[in-house]
Amino acid sequence: MKFVSAIIKPFKLDEVRMALAAVGVQGLTVTDVKGFGRQKGHTELYRGAEYVVDFLPKTKLDVAIDDDRLDDVIAAIEKSAATGKIGDGKIFVFDLAEVVRIRTGESGTQAL
Amino acid sequence: MKFVSAIIKPFKLDEVRMALAAVGVQGLTVTDVKGFGRQKGHTELYRGAEYVVDFLPKTKLDVAIDDDRLDDVIAAIEKSAATGKIGDGKIFVFDLAEVVRIRTGESGTQAL
Amino acid sequence: MKFVSAIIKPFKLDEVRMALAAVGVQGLTVTDVKGFGRQKGHTELYRGAEYVVDFLPKTKLDVAIDDDRLDDVIAAIEKSAATGKIGDGKIFVFDLAEVVRIRTGESGTQAL
Amino acid sequence: MQRILAVVAMLFAFGFALPAWAEGGGEVAASAVAAVADGGTANAVVAAPVPDKGDTTWLIVSTLLVVMMAAPGLGLFYGGMVRAKNMLSVLMQTLVVFCMLGILWAIYGYSLAFTEGNAFIGGFDKLFLQGVTADSLAGTFSKGVVVPEFIYIAFQLTFAAITPALIVGAFAERIKFSAVLVFMVLWFTFSYLPMAHMVWFWAGPDAYTSAEAAEAAGATAGFLFQKGALDFAGGTVVHINAGVAALVAAIVVGKRIGYGRETMAPHNLPMTMVGASLLWVGWFGFNVGSNMEATGVATLAFINTLLATCAATFAWTLIEWARKGKPSMLGAISGAIAGLVVITPACGFVGPMGSLIMGGLVGVVCYWGVNGLKHALGVDDSLDVFGVHGIGGILGALLTGVFAAPSLGGTGVWDYVTDTVAEYDMVSQVIAQAWGVGTAVVWSAVVSFIALKLVDLTIGLRVSEEEEREGLDVSSHGETAYHA
Amino acid sequence: MQRILAVVAMLFAFGFALPAWAEGGGEVAASAVAAVADGGTANAVVAAPVPDKGDTTWLIVSTLLVVMMAAPGLGLFYGGMVRAKNMLSVLMQTLVVFCMLGILWAIYGYSLAFTEGNAFIGGFDKLFLQGVTADSLAGTFSKGVVVPEFIYIAFQLTFAAITPALIVGAFAERIKFSAVLVFMVLWFTFSYLPMAHMVWFWAGPDAYTSAEAAEAAGATAGFLFQKGALDFAGGTVVHINAGVAALVAAIVVGKRIGYGRETMAPHNLPMTMVGASLLWVGWFGFNVGSNMEATGVATLAFINTLLATCAATFAWTLIEWARKGKPSMLGAISGAIAGLVVITPACGFVGPMGSLIMGGLVGVVCYWGVNGLKHALGVDDSLDVFGVHGIGGILGALLTGVFAAPSLGGTGVWDYVTDTVAEYDMVSQVIAQAWGVGTAVVWSAVVSFIALKLVDLTIGLRVSEEEEREGLDVSSHGETAYHA
Amino acid sequence: MQRILAVVAMLFAFGFALPAWAEGGGEVAASAVAAVADGGTANAVVAAPVPDKGDTTWLIVSTLLVVMMAAPGLGLFYGGMVRAKNMLSVLMQTLVVFCMLGILWAIYGYSLAFTEGNAFIGGFDKLFLQGVTADSLAGTFSKGVVVPEFIYIAFQLTFAAITPALIVGAFAERIKFSAVLVFMVLWFTFSYLPMAHMVWFWAGPDAYTSAEAAEAAGATAGFLFQKGALDFAGGTVVHINAGVAALVAAIVVGKRIGYGRETMAPHNLPMTMVGASLLWVGWFGFNVGSNMEATGVATLAFINTLLATCAATFAWTLIEWARKGKPSMLGAISGAIAGLVVITPACGFVGPMGSLIMGGLVGVVCYWGVNGLKHALGVDDSLDVFGVHGIGGILGALLTGVFAAPSLGGTGVWDYVTDTVAEYDMVSQVIAQAWGVGTAVVWSAVVSFIALKLVDLTIGLRVSEEEEREGLDVSSHGETAYHA
Numbered sequence A, B, C: 001m002k003f004v005s006a007i008i009k010p011f012k013l014d015e016v017r018m019a020l021a022a023v024g025v026q027g028l029t030v031t032d033v034k035g036f037g038r039q040k041g042h043t044e045l046y047r048g049a050e051y052v053v054d055f056l057p058k059t060k061l062d063v064a065i066d067d068d069r070l071d072d073v074i075a076a077i078e079k080s081a082a083t084g085k086i087g088d089g090k091i092f093v094f095d096l097a098e099v100v101r102i103r104t105g106e107s108g109t110q111a112l
Numbered sequence D, E, F: 001m002q003r004i005l006a007v008v009a010m011l012f013a014f015g016f017a018l019p020a021w022a023e024g025g026g027e028v029a030a031s032a033v034a035a036v037a038d039g040g041t042a043n044a045v046v047a048a049p050v051p052d053k054g055d056t057t058w059l060i061v062s063t064l065l066v067v068m069m070a071a072p073g074l075g076l077f078y079g080g081m082v083r084a085k086n087m088l089s090v091l092m093q094t095l096v097v098f099c100m101l102g103i104l105w106a107i108y109g110y111s112l113a114f115t116e117g118n119a120f121i122g123g124f125d126k127l128f129l130q131g132v133t134a135d136s137l138a139g140t141f142s143k144g145v146v147v148p149e150f151i152y153i154a155f156q157l158t159f160a161a162i163t164p165a166l167i168v169g170a171f172a173e174r175i176k177f178s179a180v181l182v183f184m185v186l187w188f189t190f191s192y193l194p195m196a197h198m199v200w201f202w203a204g205p206d207a208y209t210s211a212e213a214a215e216a217a218g219a220t221a222g223f224l225f226q227k228g229a230l231d232f233a234g235g236t237v238v239h240i241n242a243g244v245a246a247l248v249a250a251i252v253v254g255k256r257i258g259y260g261r262e263t264m265a266p267h268n269l270p271m272t273m274v275g276a277s278l279l280w281v282g283w284f285g286f287n288v289g290s291n292m293e294a295t296g297v298a299t300l301a302f303i304n305t306l307l308a309t310c311a312a313t314f315a316w317t318l319i320e321w322a323r324k325g326k327p328s329m330l331g332a333i334s335g336a337i338a339g340l341v342v343i344t345p346a347c348g349f350v351g352p353m354g355s356l357i358m359g360g361l362v363g364v365v366c367y368w369g370v371n372g373l374k375h376a377l378g379v380d381d382s383l384d385v386f387g388v389h390g391i392g393g394i395l396g397a398l399l400t401g402v403f404a405a406p407s408l409g410g411t412g413v414w415d416y417v418t419d420t421v422a423e424y425d426m427v428s429q430v431i432a433q434a435w436g437v438g439t440a441v442v443w444s445a446v447v448s449f450i451a452l453k454l455v456d457l458t459i460g461l462r463v464s465e466e467e468e469r470e471g472l473d474v475s476s477h478g479e480t481a482y483h484a
């Protein structure tokens, strides 16, 4: 099993979620994060104090999937999350050793 | 070493933490997340605008542990986090390549 | 590739980010988390109600890197995040199976 | 829902129908305020009294200040103390209760509270405010001084509508919205209106021309007015009344799920602070407006309201600092509210040093009320309505009897027949005060208990466990307080 | 930016220059307020009228209450409803618009609105408030009763400055800050000032000594005043005027990116609630202050403002509960605002039961305004300015003609010649009201459209897509509302 | 903690004991207010003056408005600008300081400031407000016009209690709570009370019956009053006084950990905006209430307070836009506060165009105060108390001397002997103003420095580094502002 963790632009969340649903993903977990990368931030000014804000609001999306869905999932995210502008984000893929569904105790692929 | 990441219902956090303490877990990290899955959301209405909220508040709990504790930990979470209702959440298990305790520089099992 | 996830004290974020930049890290993702560990919390009192707060605010920092940067990165974090007091945090290292840059579709090391 | 709406509708229909029906048989009593004007005409062909524009302005301002206490004051004060998921439900409950009872006040509340009836309740002469026009006048506490009746009605409306809203704090985070509304209609009708009549209804000062006239007039006054209980701005009618109802409600409704085990820390203390501050500001309208005139006594009531609050805030801060090691902001503002509660019945009767002492005492006593006493009672009065309003109100009512004494810097009690300050007997005054306290405690407790049981048996008091977990904002109102 | 500043500067220069130029040819008309004082002196050697300190106090309080409506009231009410990333932009827009127009009011607004000119606009006699001192007096609605002119100017300033600020809700979250400012100057000058003159300008009651004098005086009054349209506190001038401008603006500016697809839920409803509550409190200044005296009619206006709001809040709650299954807090406070809007033109003319009914009706009608009607129009009027202020204002203007009838508990209309209440003809009054509505709708729509197009063609109306995505707080103002 | 409480208790004991001891030797001076009443009786058998209810109402309202400035106004304004972890500490400090000093005002403050003593400090005649009753009267600025003394005491209480609270902004986020309290008691006693006496104490207008009487009366007045320094509502006593103390405090207490390196962005600017707005609203009470009567001059003070704020808000917005490329909301409201500060000493003396100009100037000057000057000084005055209140106060004091000139639309200065406006000499007036500025700067700086050093040497000024990191809410007060 694989665990895909994607950093995307926040306003793309709904689109990505629907694209994932289209390739059969039924569950996912979302976290508000702040990203630092090539995309430049902005400057904020509070009276005399000037702060450069490098961290931009991003959304992290975690999906645990079956190995054979990996390509579909990556493709779906890539397509739906892209705007073509710097800062579109990254997809990270991890091996997932085990999954358990708490409610039923099922594990492995069934638990996804 | 293993890294266990569990998505649970927020109000179960204290119970799970105590269950984990009971099996010898001394440290953990918690993140507020939003989950999408089989559990259905609700509708919100702001004057004329209706929004379907599919993302439900969940809590993510990360624990790094020794391999031989894995079963205990999974069992502890499973038991303490379950309500039997849809949306109880999932437990994800990853292999952990390395751990370092920043304060001391210790690494491996000692750093847990 | 490796994925380094460090839990640090929030006020150390800027220092760590600069230390990482110094060893060539160009992107990272940050999450607000709450940590439970050896560092003791505090008690809060609201009229008659007393609550022990064990979860302390921490910052999680995720960096995906090339394998050969791992030692540098760990060393950089260790050094810049340490205060020597309990609660300085942990560094977790995972194997990263794949990375994709959403904007360009590049994958692997190029996508970092 | 359908069913609930039906119940609400029925209650309203009842509100409309009852008086219409009753009107036929209702005795045609001269209202208190009419009495004032009449008095003038009867005694001599004197010019009809004309309201002073300064008084009218002050009453207008006072009334809008009490509106501000209700919204946003009370809503924020309470709302900040609940968990985020129940924030809107608290704002909604306090607001809608206020508005609903405001309507009922115009329909039948004012008439039942402030027209002549018996010693416990008024009559039906002014249902739907009939007969009141922009030229109608209401008496004050000075002979020959009047104010427009509309502003008197509006001022009293705000008291009648905010008092029940205070009770919301007792069962916050778990009660059905429909249950709140129905309970409030019942409690307002059967506890607030009678208490207001008992404490405040009298024939007005102009009736007190001679000892005999005074006796005759006195016999038409409310039960506690006759007993001589002093309550300048509503210690008994408002605070003890609501505080006791809150205690009963907290018991009958039961504890919140997870109470004592899960963290239920206030979700936004700055909001609570804003609420408390606006309550303070508004309370000047509440207390000083109760004087109905912008006189020297009004300014006495003002400075007392200021000083008692300062003293109570400081006292709570010090006692908490001494006992718990850290003085909390929630403590300081709890002290402020306690100070306001304690001085409410007393503000026009005691001197500034008396108010400092009363404030200092209440800071300590209410600190105990939300700590020691609360734990002893073992009740989940979520936002400490009883501990602050109930306890503080009782203390205030009793101490009013003490510090009103001229020997302690108080003003004593005015004798409208001789137009001088009467002899002051502290013991008998404290006994009179105790009558007020006792009556309010018993009356409110009984009415509250019956009303709650009625609601429980019909539409039910509590939301389901799942709804309570999810939070009332989403489950009862379909919205969420905060989004990114 | 440079360019924008230049435009703003130019507009200001224009504001300063125009009057100076015009002064030469401007006719030297006796101002309305001067007329009052003069009238006194002309008729007989009577003592000059002296302001009553109660009235002065009430007007001072009223004015500061309307300031509170603008800041923080309106800002919070609107700000809570936008997304967090645009919070400060809304606060900024409402505040700076208010301040900028306050300045322009002193420079030329007061003169154009409240000195004699023609039926549509006033003259230039009081540019820069020249000639006004602490001893200057302004007339009221009672013969021989005056108030210091400075407080009258200040009171009217707040109306003139908050009305345009209402429009901000229509194009929130996407408009350029510079475009807001320039548009507001245009709209204020060409829509607000004429409407205020048309509806409110008259020679004052003291001019109405005989039928002939009344006719002569009447001929100098504003267009809609002559038509006999009643507008106690600004239903036409403020709410319809701003509501229609908002609709036009929402259309011309276009929808927000993602409208209808992305979630645009209010980011902080408790703030919206605080804003709404402060609007309510401030509205007592707005409505009751419009009476300019602390009289019985003022207290009528007060209780109506109170009861209509209670009724509308409760009505919206019930209708939403019945139709959507859950009553929302945002709904309740939307009802409150609708109630305030509907009673604004009526508050000094209708009776308390009339105001309850008007409140009940507007709760239902505006509920439809922000649901059915809004979807039918398909316009992104972000914060429902038209649905609440426009629709509620129109309903209020028309119903004023109905419930002002003495037969329905209203006060009727005063005849200053006979000094009695005039015969009341409901049909012709409603027609007069319709004239007011129609004029406001057309005038405001035309001015708004032209002004917006002008701005669009010169400096542009909208920020770039990227800036809109990022949020106006950061992109237009370089700051963020919330940090940890 | 134990130790701190002991210190606080001791200071209080001192407060109580000192006067009691002093009383024996204290000269029995006729107080200013008594003088007024006496004057009336002495000159002829005239009716004793009776307070106008309009005046009384206005002073009541003014006083509660200043209470609103303190809580929640100032707390929110400051609190929104600190980091979330210190929010409650700021709310707590401003509230408890206000309450504590309110108590001390009643105990000895009023007597020391407002009874006759020498040119620098008053006497002990009214310790514990002894002798003051609901019938006591205080003089105003008009001959024969009085108000109830209690409201005068309360009004002045709010000034005395909020002024020190302003200083909190200078050392926010790092100071010990106990240090705040002790410092405030010292500064209040040794800087505020003398300054208030020096600037405001005089025998009242009724003493000025002839040139000789005026001279005799003048000799009893405060030092700066004798110098002829004008300060309508507290520019010197409040703003310069507090601003300078803030600068000294920021230097002595030292910078926050991480200052200049870590982000210390305001955690909740909407709260700061609410606070600023409520300060504006309350400031009408502050400034206009200082007139003590609801007269034409009151309305002048009102419109000036309105216009100067509008102008300063707009000016700051434009200058920031021009210089930094984006106009910020924090800038706009900083401008508003600066405008309020600058007009405080001037509001009853200058004309509306003068106030527009003063507002425009202060917007630019204080913009420089928190940018250029602040960086030049290199001091961590966390919330720019000096940059806004200090600089704005100095500018206002000086410009008052300019724009009060009748030739520039000002009112000039009233000559109570001739009962006309006196000849106006701008140069000598500006010099008089400079005396006020200089005295306030030096006096406050010296007192502040000594008081801070005393506190530092006894209980210490700062919390530990770890506590500062954790935030004062948790470490000093055991609570957290926000929870989910």
Ligand SMILES: Nc1ncnc2c1ncn2[C@@H]1O[C@H](COP(=O)(O)OP(=O)(O)O)[C@@H](O)[C@H]1O
Residues within 6 Å of the ligand: A007, A034, A035, A036, A037, A038, A039, A056, A058, A085, A086, A087, A088, A089, A090, C026, C027, C028, C029, C030, C062, C063, C064, C065, C101, C102, C103, C112
């Ligand atoms: N090496 C990395 N490790 C973890 N997160 C990263 C890394 N590089 C980028 N990110 C995340 O991806 C986001 C987008 O990266 P950025 O370099 O700005 O643009 P792009 O993805 O278009 O190259 C960043 O904001 C950050 O959250």
Ligand SMILES: Nc1ncnc2c1ncn2[C@@H]1O[C@H](COP(=O)(O)OP(=O)(O)O)[C@@H](O)[C@H]1O
Residues within 6 Å of the ligand: A026, A027, A028, A029, A030, A062, A063, A064, A065, A101, A102, A103, A112, B007, B034, B035, B036, B037, B038, B039, B056, B058, B085, B086, B087, B088, B089, B090
């Ligand atoms: N494939 C998945 N990948 C990541 N997170 C998931 C996945 N499926 C479910 N989750 C998380 O688990 C939570 C519970 O899942 P849900 O399907 O609602 O109920 P249950 O766990 O009882 O089957 C979701 O809210 C989501 O946070």
Ligand SMILES: Nc1ncnc2c1ncn2[C@@H]1O[C@H](COP(=O)(O)OP(=O)(O)O)[C@@H](O)[C@H]1O
Residues within 6 Å of the ligand: B026, B027, B028, B029, B030, B062, B063, B064, B065, B101, B102, B103, B112, C007, C034, C035, C036, C037, C038, C039, C056, C058, C085, C086, C087, C088, C089, C090
């Ligand atoms: N086993 C663990 N799994 C996940 N996170 C942990 C674990 N142990 C500690 N942490 C995280 O590291 C933080 C610091 O740990 P703590 O034990 O307090 O101090 P130290 O790192 O100095 O030993 C904790 O607050 C928690 O967020």
